[in-house]
Every structure is written in structure tokens, then in C-alpha cells.
Amino acid sequence: MDCIFCKIASGEIPSTRVYEDDLCVAFKDLEPQAPVHILIIPREHIVSAAEITPGNSSIVAHIFEVAAKLAKDNRLKNGWRIVSNVGEDGGQSVKHMHFHLLGGRAMAWPPG
Numbered sequence: 498m499d500c501i502f503c504k505i506a507s508g509e510i511p512s513t514r515v516y517e518d519d520l521c522v523a524f525k526d527l528e529p530q531a532p533v534h535i536l537i538i539p540r541e542h543i544v545s546a547a548e549i550t551p552g553n554s555s556i557v558a559h560i561f562e563v564a565a566k567l568a569k570d571n572r573l574k575n576g577w578r579i580v581s582n583v584g585e586d587g588g589q590s591v592k593h594m595h596f597h598l599l600g601g602r603a604m605a606w607p608p609g
């Protein structure tokens with residue numbers, strides 16, 4: 498399958514990994530939007546959060562556990578943001594579900 502994040506998960510495309518386990522991989526975003534900008538992806542190819550079902554939803558809880566650990570590791574004591582863009586209106590550019598972990602600066606709400 499021609500999916501850039503599947504290739505990052507398998508190691509076929511290099512990335513700066515900050516965490517991995519049997520279920521997910523976390524790596525630094527190529528174009529960071531904050532001092533800490535990590536992408537957390539399932540190893541399984543799931544297109545977006547719109548494809549979450551009772552059969553695969555446990556990966557989301559797992560990814561949030563990993564996000565909390567990474568936020569702690571990065572000393573984001575003042576807070577952080579986790580975002581998953583879905584589809585065209587959501588601004589999703591890579592069609593493999595991913596969660597942006599952003600921190601290290603104050604962030605505005607609502608996003609553009």
C-alpha cells in the first residue's frame with residue numbers, strides 16, 4: 498500500500514522516533530508547529546478517526562496513554578494539545594489516522 502505513514506511505521510521511510518510499541522509509533526513532525534510536535538500513529542492502517550469502530554477503538558485509548566506519557570517526558574507541565582484532523586474540512590493531508598501532540602507554547606482556540 499502506498500501510504501507514507503505505513504512506511505514510517507515499518508521503517509521503510511526514516512523518521513525521528515520518540516516512542517514505539519507493538520501497537521503504535523510516535524515520531525517528530527517534519528514541519529513542527531510548536532516546540533514539541535509529535536505524531537502518534539497506529540501501526541495498523543486506519544484512514545482516519547471516521548473509521549473508528551467497536552473493533553478497533555482500543556487503539557485510540559492506547560494512543561492517548563502514550564500521549565500522556567510523552568507529554569510528561571517532554572515536561573509539558575503547562576498543558577498541551579492533542580488533535581486528529583479528519584477529511585477535507587478537517588485539514589487531513591495524510592490518510593493514515595494520526596494524532597498531533599503539540600506543546601511548549603500557548604495555543605489559540607478556535608484553530609483556523
Ligand code: 5GP
Pocket residue numbers: 501512513524525526527528529536581582588589590591592
Ligand atoms: P495532517 O495535515 O494530515 O493532519 O498532518 C500530517 C502531518 O504529517 C503534517 O503536520 C506534516 O508536517 C507531517 N508529515 C507529512 N509527511 C511527513 C513525513 O514524511 N515525515 C514526518 N515526520 N512528518 C510528515
Ligand code: ZN
Pocket residue numbers: 500501502503504541542543592593
Ligand atoms: Zn497507512
